[in-house]
Each structure stands twice: as structure tokens, then as C-alpha cells.
Amino acid sequence: MSPQLTIKLQPGTQAPDFTLQDADGKAFSLADYRGKNVIVYFYPAAATPGCTTEACDFRDSLASLQGSGYEVLGISPDAPAKLAAFTGDFGLTFPLLSDEDHSVALAYGAWGEKLVNGEITEGIVRSTVVVDPQGNVVLAQYQVKAQGHVAALRETLGV
Helix, strand or coil, X not given: CCHHHHCXXXXXXXXXXXXXXXXXXXXXXXHHHXXXXXXXXXXXXXXXXXXXXXXXXXXXXXXXXXXXXXXXXXXXXXXXXXXXXXXXXXXXXXXXXECCCCHHHHHCCCEXXXXXXXXXXEEECCEEEEECCCCEEXXXXXXXXXXXXXXXXXXXXXX
């Protein structure tokens, strides 16, 4: 495994900037969110059971998160067309961004080895990073479970 795959972000460090396309091909940059708190979460694949659970939990919690000053961005290696279908099928109301070359996931420490169905594979490690209005990491969670993650995150953030 490459050492690059194991570098995790730490609170107090600057979050790596990125520009990625959403489901409609619109570019989103982390820099566009300066002045706001942002929850950036990484998930392995659109429309899979765990990823659907997590995305729908974020969707269902979006009003309270935004009401407390947090925006949500979901990132996966899926192509924009797959993200568009996922967004439409589940009525997702926050941007899902395409990181097809997984460069952003690597920069955030959300790409690495993981155990899937008894086999070690390389891919997205389900992760969540909270970025403050100045672009600094306030919270970085890796290898989170889809079920219950948003509720636990809301509790940690006091939302």
C-alpha cells in the first residue's frame, strides 16, 4: 500500500481545496464555501445500500444542519450521470460531486485499503470531514458506519 493512502487529515489543518463537478456538470469548489461550515463526506458508490442510507440521512437532516450553519457536500468516484440518477431516485437536495480519479479522496485521506466481503480492496473509505468558515478541518472521521452516522455527527456538532 502506498504511504499516500494512509495520510488522514487532522483538526486544525487547512482542508485541501478542490473543484469537482456535480450531477449536472456544474463545478463546485470548497473555496466557494469560505465563510460557511461545510460537511464533506466521502462514500464508495451511489445507490448501494449503505450509501443510500447515509445520503438519505443527510437529506432528512439537511434543514437542521443548514439551520445550524452547515452545508453538506457528498463525494464519490461515480460519474456525474450516475450521481444524477442517484439524486433523482432519492430526492437528494445537496450537491453530490464526482471524484472519478479519486484525487480529492486521496488528499482527504478517504482512499485506502478496506475489507469488502472478506477481501482487501482499495477504494473509498467512508469518511466525513467538517471544515470551518476559514477552511480549516475541525473534525475528521474515518471508517464510519453508514447506519447512524448522521445522527452521531449531529450530536457531536450539537445540531
